[in-house]
Amino acid sequence: MPMSRPRRGAGRAKEAAATLSRAEIVRVGLEILDREGVSALSTRRLAAALGVTPMALYNHVRDKTDLSRAIAASVIDAIVYPAPKGHWRAQLAGCFRAIRAACLAHPGTVRLIESADDLPESVFLPMERTLLTLTAAGASQQDATRAFYLLITFTLGQVGYQTRGWGKGVDPATAFERGRIASGPLPRLVRSGAGSEWDWDASFEFGLKCILAGIAAALPSRSRK
Amino acid sequence: MPMSRPRRGAGRAKEAAATLSRAEIVRVGLEILDREGVSALSTRRLAAALGVTPMALYNHVRDKTDLSRAIAASVIDAIVYPAPKGHWRAQLAGCFRAIRAACLAHPGTVRLIESADDLPESVFLPMERTLLTLTAAGASQQDATRAFYLLITFTLGQVGYQTRGWGKGVDPATAFERGRIASGPLPRLVRSGAGSEWDWDASFEFGLKCILAGIAAALPSRSRK
DNA sequence: ACCTGAACACCGTTCAAGT
DNA sequence: ACCTGAACACCGTTCAAGT
Numbered sequence: 201m202p203m204s205r206p207r208r209g210a211g212r213a214k215e216a217a218a219t220l221s222r223a224e225i226v227r228v229g230l231e232i233l234d235r236e237g238v239s240a241l242s243t244r245r246l247a248a249a250l251g252v253t254p255m256a257l258y259n260h261v262r263d264k265t266d267l268s269r270a271i272a273a274s275v276i277d278a279i280v281y282p283a284p285k286g287h288w289r290a291q292l293a294g295c296f297r298a299i300r301a302a303c304l305a306h307p308g309t310v311r312l313i314e315s316a317d318d319l320p321e322s323v324f325l326p327m328e329r330t331l332l333t334l335t336a337a338g339a340s341q342q343d344a345t346r347a348f349y350l351l352i353t354f355t356l357g358q359v360g361y362q363t364r365g366w367g368k369g370v371d372p373a374t375a376f377e378r379g380r381i382a383s384g385p386l387p388r389l390v391r392s393g394a395g396s397e398w399d400w401d402a403s404f405e406f407g408l409k410c411i412l413a414g415i416a417a418a419l420p421s422r423s424r425k
Numbered sequence: 426m427p428m429s430r431p432r433r434g435a436g437r438a439k440e441a442a443a444t445l446s447r448a449e450i451v452r453v454g455l456e457i458l459d460r461e462g463v464s465a466l467s468t469r470r471l472a473a474a475l476g477v478t479p480m481a482l483y484n485h486v487r488d489k490t491d492l493s494r495a496i497a498a499s500v501i502d503a504i505v506y507p508a509p510k511g512h513w514r515a516q517l518a519g520c521f522r523a524i525r526a527a528c529l530a531h532p533g534t535v536r537l538i539e540s541a542d543d544l545p546e547s548v549f550l551p552m553e554r555t556l557l558t559l560t561a562a563g564a565s566q567q568d569a570t571r572a573f574y575l576l577i578t579f580t581l582g583q584v585g586y587q588t589r590g591w592g593k594g595v596d597p598a599t600a601f602e603r604g605r606i607a608s609g610p611l612p613r614l615v616r617s618g619a620g621s622e623w624d625w626d627a628s629f630e631f632g633l634k635c636i637l638a639g640i641a642a643a644l645p646s647r648s649r650k
Numbered sequence: 651a652c653c654t655g656a657a658c659a660c661c662g663t664t665c666a667a668g669t
Numbered sequence: 670a671c672c673t674g675a676a677c678a679c680c681g682t683t684c685a686a687g688t
Contacts, residue, residue: 220671243662255663256672264662314539317589343631345623349586350579350632357578364542366574398570406568406643407575413642414635445652468681480682481653489681 233308273320288337458533498545513562
């Protein structure tokens with residue numbers, strides 16, 4: 201029965217990986233995620249790309265959840281935060297711009313983070329940074345934490361809409377005529393320019409500016425400047 | 426071969442639904458989603474709950490994507506927005522508080538929206554409202570659109586973290602000792618009070634206040650009040 | 651028009667077996 | 670210690686058939 205067994209590197213497997221390792225699994229997993237999206241990231245598909253049997257993965261990874269989290273962590277861990285110097289506004293802006301850039305470089309990551317039950321520990325790093333920066337600027341521990349949630353939901357959400365599209369495939373100008381929206385046409389929306397050519401960079405910077413201005417207004421008055 | 430066929434209402438199927446319909450499918454689907462989460466929302470599982478064969482669903486629903494979107498739409502469509510009266514701040518606050526309340530009432534919805542490629546048309550309703558309110562307050566079409574993205578990412582993201590937890594199962598006090606975080610302990614985070622007893626309502630209101638203050642500051646000076 | 655039943659190509663994962 | 674192969678309990682969906 202065991203005739204020849206020329207499995208390794210056969211077929212579509214582009215990785216002729218000599219040795220299987222957790223790092224290698226994560227690397228190729230991220231590649232699949234970037235190229236073909238979350239739905240393509242299956243254990244069987246990944247194993248095939250590595251030229252290996254599905255069950256071989258389980259020697260380096262506990263289960264699918266562990267795998268997904270490891271891939272997400274590999275992106276988040278690679279973020280380089282700018283040195284925490286200067287005005288607190290600049291510190292926070294730099295921190296969340298770095299997060300955004302990292303997630304945009306690997307578009308599937310946000311989806312992966314969103315569908316994860318447990319997040320990798322490294323997400324606590326920007327949180328700790330934000331808390332340090334804001335408490336030093338005079339915010340209470342509580343307000344600083346609230347501000348972090350505000351900043352992280354905005355940052356990740358924005359990347360999410362940018363990468364997967366918002367209302368993709370729906371034309372607001374005709375949605376009403378086709379009877380799909382109940383309450384009339386959407387003239388403002390039609391003229392908003394929100395579409396495939398929307399400038400997400402500018403949109404992010406606008407939101408960031410608003411948030412930082414709002415946080416400044418929430419700081420105790422003596423430290424507001 | 427066709428011996429008795431006592432299928433309907435047998436076993437665990439709690440719905441003895443006389444007639445299958447799109448509305449009924451969506452209703453029971455939302456029930457499953459609320460009770461057991463997105464992963465339990467499969468066509469086969471749903472069909473069983475309806476006391477019907479999986480393929481019966483396909484007479485009322487195009488595919489899984491269509492089903493998911495219909496369920497999400499049923500939640501979003503049910504949102505009642507407060508009358509657009511009073512100060513623009515109050516209008517926007519009311520609008521997004523309504524969205525938040527609706528999503529919190531059906532915790533799986535955010536997950537469903539996040540993993541949908543195409544969003545239901547009804548998401549354009551709060552968008553149109555936001556644009557109307559803000560342009561009336563003096564904002565440019567572009568800034569109003571940016572402000573909407575800011576508000577919606579924050580609102581949905583916040584609900585997402587609230588329902589699925591943020592860093593659930595990770596203790597920031599010990600993450601470092603266990604070697605899972607690279608850059609030292611997280612004293613600020615430990616003392617932040619962010620945990621299972623975190624007050625998400627207050628957190629949302631804080632963020633909303635910041636955002637509205639920030640938007641106000643971005644309005645042209647003559648309409649800022 | 652609506653539903654069933656068998657089938658297909660996928661999943662994640664267990665378990666016993668090989669080296 | 671690491672990998673394979675067969676198997677199990679699931680998926681979404683097609684297709685031919687029933688009423």
